[in-house]
Structures are given as structure tokens and as C-alpha cells.
Amino acid sequence: xxxxxxxxxxxxxxxxxxxxxxxxxxxxxxxxxxxxxxxxxxxxxxxxxxxxxxxxxxxxxxxxxxxxxxxxxxxxxxxxxxxxxxxxxxxxxxxxxxxxxxxxxxxxxxxxxxxxxxxxxxxxxxxxxxxxxxxxxxxxxxxxxxxxxxxxxxxxxxxxxxxxxxxxxxxxxxxxxxxxxxxxxxxxxxxxxxxxxxxxxxxxxxxxxxxxxxxxxxxxxxxxxxxxxxxxxxxxxxxxxxxxxxxxxxxxxxxxxxxxxxxxxxxxxxxxxxxxxxxxxxxxxxxxxxxxxxxxxxxxxxxxxxxxxxxxxxxxxxxxxxxxxxxxxxxxxxxx
Numbered sequence: 001x002x003x004x005x006x007x008x009x010x011x012x013x014x015x016x017x018x019x020x021x022x023x024x025x026x027x028x029x030x031x032x033x034x035x036x037x038x039x040x041x042x043x044x045x046x047x048x049x050x051x052x053x054x055x056x057x058x059x060x061x062x063x064x065x066x067x068x069x070x071x072x073x074x075x076x077x078x079x080x081x082x083x084x085x086x087x088x089x090x091x092x093x094x095x096x097x098x099x100x101x102x103x104x105x106x107x108x109x110x111x112x113x114x115x116x117x118x119x120x121x122x123x124x125x126x127x128x129x130x131x132x133x134x135x136x137x138x139x140x141x142x143x144x145x146x147x148x149x150x151x152x153x154x155x156x157x158x159x160x161x162x163x164x165x166x167x168x169x170x171x172x173x174x175x176x177x178x179x180x181x182x183x184x185x186x187x188x189x190x191x192x193x194x195x196x197x198x199x200x201x202x203x204x205x206x207x208x209x210x211x212x213x214x215x216x217x218x219x220x221x222x223x224x225x226x227x228x229x230x231x232x233x234x235x236x237x238x239x240x241x242x243x244x245x246x247x248x249x250x251x252x253x254x255x256x257x258x259x260x261x262x263x264x265x266x267x268x269x270x271x272x273x274x275x276x277x278x279x280x281x282x283x284x285x286x287x288x289x290x291x292x293x294x295x296x297x298x299x300x301x302x303x304x305x306x307x308x309x310x311x312x313x314x315x316x317x318x319x320x321x322x323x324x325x326x327x328x329x330x331x332x333x334x335x336x
Contacts, residue, residue, distance in 0.1 A: 001232060002229055007108070007158075011159065020085055023090065024052055024055050026056050033053065035145070039143045040139075081111070085139060090117060115207065120211055123220070136311060150171040157333070192288050197300055198322065198323045199322050206239070223260060235264055238314050241275075245277045250291065268298075272306065275307075315333055318334060318336075320333050
């Protein structure tokens with residue numbers, strides 16, 4: 001069985017590259033970049049911006065070729081130790097055919113941190129290269145004027161060495177919606193069907209809205225990844241959504257199952273859905289029961305993952321031990 005390759009731990013003095021492989025930042029929002037740069041520099045890092053960051057049109061920062069080239073340059077350049085894009089977007093999948101995956105596979109990995117449409121690249125990257133990637137706060141989130149102890153663990157995660165272990169716990173409270181001015185709702189991780197849950201496996205996942213487009217393409221070799229890197233451990237999936245109602249969630253999860261993604265799976269984590277609504281009397285719990293009700297592994301939902309802050313930083317490829325009881329949860333990740 002092959003081994004996952006982990007980036008070197010992020011240390012003070014390292015350089016973080018900021019590029020926009022999906023959406024860029026319009027001029028009237030450049031203050032967001034300034035705020036994040038100030039925060040990252042206070043933490044002891046240097047920041048280098050790519051040219052794609054500063055504009056956005058038709059939902060993208062630049063042409064697919066330019067976005068792919070700049071992202072690849074940051075990932076291959078010896079002077080950059082991590083890449084954190086400003087935020088997600090809509091059409092990151094356009095760059096996947098333009099990436100030199102063999103070159104990325106042949107070079108030592110660097111940390112890539114983000115979520116939403118960025119998970120399209122990170123999901124494909126870990127599956128295709130065996131390099132760990134980190135699903136967590138985007139660059140814009142890091143500079144938030146409302147820091148949060150849960151989201152701020154991104155740095156602890158990226159500073160963890162190979163073979164090291166990092167533990168994260170469920171938040172105490174979360175925002176009831178993306179537009180809520182502050183965390184205002186108690187956090188509860190719930191196990192489908194009730195009771196406690198404990199399971200272990202190699203993490204993989206992302207934003208369902210975007211990774212679903214990879215089904216049937218060369219960029220989602222889930223079965224090969226599981227056989228190559230998780231034959232002994234099995235998989236732990238984490239999945240979150242941005243703009244889906246309960247019926248959308250059912251359709252996407254049904255498709256994942258029909259495509260064999262949940263074979264070799266020991267457990268599933270479902271993040272708090274953003275932009276969510278029931279469809280008549282059909283709720284999220286109904287969607288989960290329809291998809292997972294007859295499968296022999298636990299499903300935990302309401303997890304701190306994705307578009308409803310705060311969120312944990314989960315590493316694609318890491319071996320996770322998950323525990324959930326009485327509405328509380330913990331994930332220990334080992335970089336093995």
C-alpha cells in the first residue's frame with residue numbers, strides 16, 4: 001500500500017502564496033485582502049500575491065490557462081511553502097485538464113488550504129497524487145474581524161509534522177446562517193439514528209456542490225485511491241453543501257453511492273448545510289436515511305465543516321479517529 005505524502009510543517013518565516021484558481025477579488029473588496037495579509041503577517045509569515053487575485057469577471061479571476069499556470073507555479077516554486085486562495089467560486093473544474101499532475105506528483109507537496117470550490121482541486125489533487133490537502137478556512141476567512149477558536153486551528157493543523165497527531169473538537173456555538181453577525185446557535189453533532197459513534201479511517205471529501213461534477217471524469221478516482229492508500233484503514237468521508245435543499249442533497253448523495261464512493265467506508269461526516277431548506281416535509285434527515293439507512297457505518301451530521309462558520313480544518317489523506325456522543329464530537333488526525 002502506498003503512503004500519503006504530507007507537506008512540511010508550516011513555520012514562522014515561511015511564505016504563503018495567494019492565488020485565485022476560481023474567483024478573484026473585485027476592487028471594492030480589496031480591503032479583505034489587506035486585512036488577511038495583516039493577520040497572516042502578524043502570525044509571522046510572508047505573503048506573496050499572484051496576479052489573478054486582483055480581479056473577477058464572469059465568475060472567474062482570469063482565463064483557465066492563466067489560473068492553472070499561476071496555481072501550478074505556486075505549488076512548484078521552492079520559495080512558497082503553502083498556498084491559500086482568497087475564496088472559492090464556481091468554475092475551478094476548468095483548470096483540471098490544464099494541470100501537469102505528473103510534475104505535482106513528482107515534487108514534495110505544499111499545503112493547500114481552502115474550501116468551497118477550492119475543494120474541487122484539493123479533492124482531485126489528493127486522489128491523483130496522494131498528497132495531503134487541507135479543507136478549512138480560506139484566506140478571506142483568516143482575516144475575519146471575528147476570530148474563532150475553532151477556525152483558528154488551521155495553523156495548528158498545518159504546523160503538524162508527518163506522523164504527528166492533531167485533535168480538534170466541535171465548536172460550542174455556530175452561526176445560525178452565513179449572514180448572522182456572530183455565532184448564535186448551540187452546536188450539536190448528531191448521529192443518524194441516535195446514540196454514540198466512534199470510527200476510524202482515511203479522510204476524503206469536500207463541497208458536494210462542486211466535487212459532484214467530477215463523477216465520471218479522470219479527476220475522481222475514488223476506488224483507486226481507496227485501494228492504494230486506504231486498504232487497511234478504509235475511508236472517512238466529510239461532505240458539506242453550499243446551495244442545496246433537502247432534495248438536492250438526496251440526489252447528490254444518491255449519485256455518490258451509486259458511483260461506489262461509499263464502498264470501503266467506515267463513517268461519514270456531514271457538515272451543516274448552507275442555503276438549506278426542506279422540500280415540503282422532506283428534511284435533511286430523510287435524505288440521509290434514504291442514502292445511508294441500510295449501510296453498516298455511522299453517519300454524523302451537524303459537523304463543523306463548510307459554509308456555516310466556524311469550521312474545522314480537515315486533511316484529505318490523514319487518518320482520522322472520530323468520536324461523537326451527547327451532541328459533542330472530536331476528530332483526531334494522524335499524518336500517517
